[in-house]
Amino acid sequence: MTTLENSYHYQVIARALDQIDAAGTKPLPLPDLAAKLGMSAAHFQKVFSAWVGVSPKRYQQYLSLDLARDLLAKRLPLEAVADHSGLSGSSRLHDLFLRWEAMSPGDYAKGGAGLTIRTGWFPSPFGEVLAMGTDRGLCGMAFAADCGPDATMADLRARWPAAQFTEDPAAIAPWVEAALGQRGHTALHLIGAPFQIKVWEALLQIPSGHVTTYSDIAGAIGHPRAVRAVGTAVGRNPVAFLIPCHRALRKSGGLGGYHWGLPVKRAMLAWETARYEAGQPMTV
Template sequence: MTSQHEQSYHFGVMRRAIDLIDAGGEGMTLDRLAAEMGMSAAHFQRLFSAWVGVSPKRYQQYLTLGHAKALLHDRCTLLEAADAAGLSGTGRLHDLFLRWEAMSPGDFARKGAGLTVYWGWFDSPFGPALVMGTDKGICGIGFASETGETAAMADLTGRWPQAHFVQAPEHLRPWVDRAFGTHGPDTTPLHLMGAPFQIKVWEALLTIPSGHVTTYSQIAQAIGHPKAVRAVGTAVGRNPISLLIPCHRALRKSGGLGGYHWGLPVKRGILAWESARAEA
């Protein structure tokens, strides 16, 4: 099994390749991509295939901007249908099972006062990941490949400023191994810490199957606030548990990627990774 360190290294290579693909499009040949990475074509092909299970040529197609529109056309999930099919917070996501519980509005209003939050840095398939958790489960995941580690730490700790933060990666390791798919499909607990409206939006995100997408307007419809598209977009952007609560699967109705709190290259990388895994 590929280690998290190796996956993180693979993502770093892919992240550099994204810039080249953006500049050269699908016309960027395997030989040229490999040369720009300082690798042989065979080694570069093996590296990409090990990371996503498809060739660099196929992966280039996933990374193009048109892929988001293709996802909307072919794999756009109607949230009401997904919910009716039982794809909710207890459904299967990222080859693992999630169990979640929400913080009460009163506890959220106290901004984490009296709460102990454990944190640690971990390798992930998408670069360095800052993971935070309470005794109830993971409450935060941030990616630092675009923002930097200092900014990621300030971002997550600033959400619960009255909490007591303790560096304790060993406390989080079992959950992190499940979250990033390196230790079987055991239940991964999540602790959703947000305002009631935000939690409704995050609940809707949890119904979107891996390899599929939805739109901000569909989320607004699903939670009973069809005119609150802008507010939904804000709540999606404030999701603290990246990847596991899949805010990266929310796109603009036009097919545009929209924003992503940890950087659009990371969002594109996650969508491409999921699409390739779904078809592998």
Template sequence: MTDLEQSYHYGVVRRAIELIDEKGAGLSLDALASEMGMSPAHFQRLFSQWVGVSPKRYQQYLALGHAKTLLKERFTTLAAAHGAGLSGGSRLHDLFVRWEAMSPGDFAKGGAGLTIFWGWFESPFGPALVMGTDKGICGIGFSAETGAEPAMADLKSRWPKAQYVEDPMRLAPWVNAAFGTEPATEAPLYLIGAPFQIKVWEALLTIPTGHVTTYSEIADHIGHPKAVRAVGTAVGRNPISWLIPCHRALRKSGGLGGYHWGLPVKRAMLAYEAGRTGM
């Protein structure tokens, strides 16, 4: 698939998601396909390919009260999740993830002396920019809502003094594991952040696939119950989207909250996981 085709297809799915959000549940496949200027069969295949579930199931998952339903039925108490062994060294996202964090002193250097390899890849959520060091993936961003250049600038700004080298082949095995095309492959992560941020990201790693938690629950888990706003900021600054599942963090009210790479991407991720966990 060419970049132009990929961009067009994501645009179609994005418009469909926006229409579902605007109109609410109950839109028929024929009506959605007509709005997109496609045949029902073609639109169904395209939507399912990108979102991971059919338009009908997407409406069931994400129209209106889905976030509240998740909190009611799939809420994860992080202490219980950790007690069950769901931590950074366990099986997460249906693939094996191991992780380590950069030391605070090294983080303070802004990436000086660090070589970061990068490349663009296809993903279920649009074009993905993946970055990694010799130790593992350190950044994943999505450009469907932001554009390629802003996504690149965003991730590079996290580690401004690092040396960046384009080398997608070097990252490909980890990326294939990250997006499930090679589930037996290990996807190591290298967390580059401030100590408080890394605590928050570690907490996110304990949330099982298909479940959600709240910002306040994360704050309690890391021992800073009054730091809900700071936790929200750290969640938003998570550089390894999807693998560190910031999309599973919701407001206590059941609202989706924000998402660094755009709410349509967050909605698609939740629907994608719901479809694979049989919700």
């Protein structure tokens, strides 16, 4: 199942996640959850398992508040990130071939002047996604479920106030499909301050099914005391999911904040962990 093949599945899953999240730590039996969605238990089980790779019951266990602490116990070291030279190049993330480059500090200071940024809305397993891209690659992806489409659009546009924006989803659709599906080829154009870009680069090293902490990121980029600044940069990440800021947690095991809504962060972590531990491909 690819990201753009069947929007029906996304609508079902989004509604299911809302119900699971609203239930908190109280388990929702399969028949009850299916009934809330107007589906038979058998059909819902099939759709849900195809999406996440595990049953709804198992997925609810991954949504528990202990998930973050469990993941922290298995986090990967990020020391190698500090030795990474430059941003030009490519990285293999699961089945995704990602090419990225960064805007120069001088160009960033111009607020996007001279850039044409194409925009479009796309379905995803975590709600509707606003995507933006320059001629060089994706520069923005944001989930709108928490703050609404108008505020989401305003938020991303404000990052580059001098840029020209045009609605052209077809132009960026192949990048978005590859990014959300984590397979194929996509390009990423990092538009941010130099410190922010270092943090976002560190986030790109964290594979699905794993997490890190803000303090680990600070150490990996050579600024061990800049934990608060790292947290701010993580929160300013404009490319949700592809630059996985949702995989950054507090040292205490708390989820921390998430610019696009904590329910989305928790759902993404649970989805990735479930598929990782079930040995499923990281595709949707």
